[in-house]
Amino acid sequence: MRRNKTVYIILALLSLGILYLVQQLFMPKYISTIQEGSLVEEYYLEDSNHDVLFIGDCEVFSNVSPITLWERYGISSYIRGSAQQLIWHSYYLLEDALRYEKPQIVVYNVLAMKYNEPQKEAYNRLTLDGMRLSLTKLRAIEASKMEEEGTLSYLLPILRYHSRWNELSLEDLKYIFKKDKVSHNGYLMRVDTKPVGYLPRERRLADYQFGDRSYDYLDRITKLCKENDIELILIKSPSVYPHWYDQWDEQMVDYAEKNDIEYINFLDYVDVMGIDYENDTYDGGLHLNLKGAEKFTNYLGSILRDSYGLPDHREDVELRAIWDKKIDFYYDMKAKQEEELRMYGYLKSVGEAAQKIDE
Amino acid sequence: MLFTTSNFIFFIIILTTLYYLIPKRFQWMLLLSASLIFYGIAGTSYLIYISLTIVSTYIATMAIDRIQEAYNTSIKENKDSLTREERKEIKAEMTAKKKLWLVLALVFNFGILALLKYSDFIVSNIYRDFGGFGFVLPLGISFYTFQTMGYLIDVYWGKYRAERNIFKLGLFSSFFPQLIQGPISRFDDLSPSLLAEKDFNWETFSFGVQRILWGYFKKLVIADRLLIAVNTIIRNPDSYQGIYVLLGMFFYGIQLYADFTGGIDIAIGVGQVFGIRLKENFNRPYFSKSITEYWRRWHISLGTWFRDYMFFPISVSKPMIRLSKKIRKNYSNEIGKRVPVYIATLLVWLTTGIWHGAAWNFIVWGLGNGIVILISQELTPLYDKFHRKFDVKDKFYFKLFQVTRTFWLMSFLRTFDCYRDVATTFRMYFSILTVRNLSEVLNGGIMNLGLGMEDYILLAVSILILLMVSLNQRRGAIRVELSKRPVFLSYILFFTLFISIIIFGSYGIGFDQSQFIYSQF
Numbered sequence: 077m078r079r080n081k082t083v084y085i086i087l088a089l090l091s092l093g094i095l096y097l098v099q100q101l102f103m104p105k106y107i108s109t110i111q112e113g114s115l116v117e118e119y120y121l122e123d124s125n126h127d128v129l130f131i132g133d134c135e136v137f138s139n140v141s142p143i144t145l146w147e148r149y150g151i152s153s154y155i156r157g158s159a160q161q162l163i164w165h166s167y168y169l170l171e172d173a174l175r176y177e178k179p180q181i182v183v184y185n186v187l188a189m190k191y192n193e194p195q196k197e198a199y200n201r202l203t204l205d206g207m208r209l210s211l212t213k214l215r216a217i218e219a220s221k222m223e224e225e226g227t228l229s230y231l232l233p234i235l236r237y238h239s240r241w242n243e244l245s246l247e248d249l250k251y252i253f254k255k256d257k258v259s260h261n262g263y264l265m266r267v268d269t270k271p272v273g274y275l276p277r278e279r280r281l282a283d284y285q286f287g288d289r290s291y292d293y294l295d296r297i298t299k300l301c302k303e304n305d306i307e308l309i310l311i312k313s314p315s316v317y318p319h320w321y322d323q324w325d326e327q328m329v330d331y332a333e334k335n336d337i338e339y340i341n342f343l344d345y346v347d348v349m350g351i352d353y354e355n356d357t358y359d360g361g362l363h364l365n366l367k368g369a370e371k372f373t374n375y376l377g378s379i380l381r382d383s384y385g386l387p388d389h390r391e392d393v394e395l396r397a398i399w400d401k402k403i404d405f406y407y408d409m410k411a412k413q414e415e416e417l418r419m420y421g422y423l424k425s426v427g428e429a430a431q432k433i434d435e
Numbered sequence: 436m437l438f439t440t441s442n443f444i445f446f447i448i449i450l451t452t453l454y455y456l457i458p459k460r461f462q463w464m465l466l467l468s469a470s471l472i473f474y475g476i477a478g479t480s481y482l483i484y485i486s487l488t489i490v491s492t493y494i495a496t497m498a499i500d501r502i503q504e505a506y507n508t509s510i511k512e513n514k515d516s517l518t519r520e521e522r523k524e525i526k527a528e529m530t531a532k533k534k535l536w537l538v539l540a541l542v543f544n545f546g547i548l549a550l551l552k553y554s555d556f557i558v559s560n561i562y563r564d565f566g567g568f569g570f571v572l573p574l575g576i577s578f579y580t581f582q583t584m585g586y587l588i589d590v591y592w593g594k595y596r597a598e599r600n601i602f603k604l605g606l607f608s609s610f611f612p613q614l615i616q617g618p619i620s621r622f623d624d625l626s627p628s629l630l631a632e633k634d635f636n637w638e639t640f641s642f643g644v645q646r647i648l649w650g651y652f653k654k655l656v657i658a659d660r661l662l663i664a665v666n667t668i669i670r671n672p673d674s675y676q677g678i679y680v681l682l683g684m685f686f687y688g689i690q691l692y693a694d695f696t697g698g699i700d701i702a703i704g705v706g707q708v709f710g711i712r713l714k715e716n717f718n719r720p721y722f723s724k725s726i727t728e729y730w731r732r733w734h735i736s737l738g739t740w741f742r743d744y745m746f747f748p749i750s751v752s753k754p755m756i757r758l759s760k761k762i763r764k765n766y767s768n769e770i771g772k773r774v775p776v777y778i779a780t781l782l783v784w785l786t787t788g789i790w791h792g793a794a795w796n797f798i799v800w801g802l803g804n805g806i807v808i809l810i811s812q813e814l815t816p817l818y819d820k821f822h823r824k825f826d827v828k829d830k831f832y833f834k835l836f837q838v839t840r841t842f843w844l845m846s847f848l849r850t851f852d853c854y855r856d857v858a859t860t861f862r863m864y865f866s867i868l869t870v871r872n873l874s875e876v877l878n879g880g881i882m883n884l885g886l887g888m889e890d891y892i893l894l895a896v897s898i899l900i901l902l903m904v905s906l907n908q909r910r911g912a913i914r915v916e917l918s919k920r921p922v923f924l925s926y927i928l929f930f931t932l933f934i935s936i937i938i939f940g941s942y943g944i945g946f947d948q949s950q951f952i953y954s955q956f
Contacts, residue, residue: 080922087926091933098934197944224944228441235441238938242889 192287
């Protein structure tokens with residue numbers, strides 16, 4: 077009888093092991109396509125704390141370069157952002173990050189205030205799949221899921237990704253246990269350029285008022301920062317499209333005043349920053365390219381240093397060793413992308429971006 | 436709560452844990468509560484309808500039982516004092532009283548079924564512009580009504596005594612695994628194991644789980660994948676004609692089998708997990724050599740219900756016997772013998788068609804089955820003559836021919852429940868003869884049905900496994916055979932089955948999770 081029990085226990089463990097392997101195999105790897113899907117989980121590879129945590133959508137992970145912030149000001153930072161990251165995603169990613177560290181400043185990009193409801197399952201997946209299992213993740217799932225989604229498929233992603241059985245590639249096998257890093261502290265690099273050129277006319281909206289749910293989560297972010305003695309800065313990143321309406325801006329100005337926090341609309345400082353939309357964006361104004369991101373980050377860094385007194389850590393030997401490796405990776409990738417651009421005329425390695433989900 | 440949802444799986448896990456943890460005398464009460472919760476989740480108003488059926492059946496069967504008991508006592512006590520005529524008179528009086536309760540309960544319960552399921556169909560055939568009453572059809576109403584009415588008739592016939600505990604009758608009527616698509620159980624078959632106190636038995640439990648897995652494989656890997664191609668063909672009759680119609684028939688034949696038997700496997704498996712034995716509803720029907728045999732092996736519980744509670748009673752009813760006598764006297768002995776059988780057969784098949792759905796498609800389908808069965812009976816002498824002349828009856832190729840013929844004959848008849856109306860079905864039949872598109876289908880047309888090459892390969896392998904399992908079942912249950920082998924072997928087989936369902940199952944976002952086909956009846 078005891079022998080039987082042992083056999084059953086071994087078989088049960090074996091089954092769990094196989095199931096885990098299968099699940100790992102089927103999970104999308106987000107290496108050669110939709111790299112945005114790798115951003116959230118890369119945070120857990122960090123082995124040092126950060127002065128600043130950026131949270132928000134693509135206007136953060138495409139427009140802010142933590143490496144620039146370190147190189148110019150010695151400020152350590154990380155971006156917890158992913159494609160179309162909605163405000164509840166951001167709140168729970170912040171809550172999740174606070175389990176590991178306590179930054180001095182949190183910078184939140186407010187573009188997602190315009191979304192009061194979950195938008196697309198694919199975007200939920202890009203944000204939530206990468207989160208480590210915790211109560212925060214469970215709450216994030218409950219807050220984010222669309223009507224047709226189930227919590228179980230987030231806890232056992234094989235139930236969602238099993239239908240990839242006929243599209244598995246060598247990449248899935250290669251990265252089954254360990255993936256290559258794609259970001260630079262959450263920043264997704266692009267060195268290519270696509271000028272703004274034609275900018276669609278702003279559409280008039282029936283209602284400019286941000287929704288209750290958006291405000292609720294903004295309140296939660298504010299409260300969480302206050303409770304943890306963290307300075308919160310609200311920003312609107314300098315992307316020219318989608319259009320940021322004056323009515324939205326006014327609401328953010330009011331909110332910041334009421335809650336005694338700073339709100340900066342960087343679209344007002346484009347000339348000061350020296351951003352040129354003919355050269356500094358890679359997709360016609362939606363996101364900045366590396367040149368644009370460095371210009372924006374440089375300006376942002378000066379504010380963080382001058383107004384918030386963040387210290388320069390560049391003399392810290394331990395931190396410097398960590399950041400030196402990051403800098404090497406950054407410039408390696410920059411060189412590779414520039415080389416690719418010369419060879420092919422486009423960035424072959426970056427592949428399909430998450431914006432394609434909408435198409 | 437569909438069988439294929441994660442909620443159902445959680446429901447079963449929690450229920451099984453509780454079932455074996457609580458004192459055994461409460462086990463049946465837990466199952467009753469679970470069944471009502473299961474049904475209530477599908478629709479709270481459904482609980483009212485099923486309660487009406489349970490209460491009315493209870494009242495009627497208790498009354499019938501009391502009348503019978505009073506009669507038995509009276510006969511026993513006055514055994515010596517009553518004359519034969521007096522006894523006959525008392526018996527007739529007792530039978531009339533019993534019959535009154537029987538008829539009342541039958542009319543009431545079949546009335547509910549008719550009102551909810553058929554009133555729209557009947558009125559809309561009279562008034563073309565009628566928009567419908569808007570009744571919501573309770574889940575599995577045809578199944579639980581037939582099961583409870585079978586019990587009522589059995590009590591009326593004195594096959595067994597009425598159940599005195601209304602809650603136990605409630606559990607028999609509402610036991611959740613069989614509620615959605617059967618099997619339609621008999622009280623004397625089901626109640627002993629349903630109401631018994633049970634200890635956990637690893638073997639029964641693991642057999643149950645294995646059966647459930649097999650059911651999910653059939654449903655999720657085969658049926659729901661084929662459904663995509665079947666729907667493409669039948670929902671676009673103008674685009675998919677000729678060979679596509681034959682392809683649709685073939686696919687639908689397999690899909691329906693995998694869907695229905697998959698659901699029954701899950702139901703029987705869940706029963707087994709609780710140590711409850713539900714009757715088999717299929718006996719490898721696609722190996723049948725004739726339609727009559729097919730119907731003995733397909734949806735067995737419905738077939739036997741109609742046989743026992745409709746065909747036999749009609750065939751031997753007084754009006755039929757009188758009609759038979761009249762025909763024998765005026766025409767011929769042979770015709771006189773056949774007429775009651777023929778009338779009963781056609782009535783049974785008409786009702787079977789109506790049972791399946793309130794639409795002309797099902798009526799034509801039902802009558803079609805009846806007519807084919809009668810024709811095949813009439814041709815029996817010819818068959819016999821053929822077999823006397825050619826000794827092929829036991830030859831493999833002839834059996835294969837018979838099996839293939841039965842499959843296609845059934846597939847043709849089944850087409851009536853695919854297309855939206857009878858006229859379209861006949862149009863599609865006609866297109867098989869007139870539209871020549873074999874080369875179009877073979878030159879990529881088959882890839883436009885919503886399935887890719889990988890899907891077809893997967894389906895071919897899965898159907899081959901299904902066929903091999905069916906062939907092996909001739910030697911007995913595979914699970915029993917496997918249990919005698921080293922545990923590692925069955926582990927590999929069933930774990931592979933489990934992983935296959937997880938990977939290849941048609942579920943989750945991206946798939947339109949379909950209900951089991953038979954739950955719609």
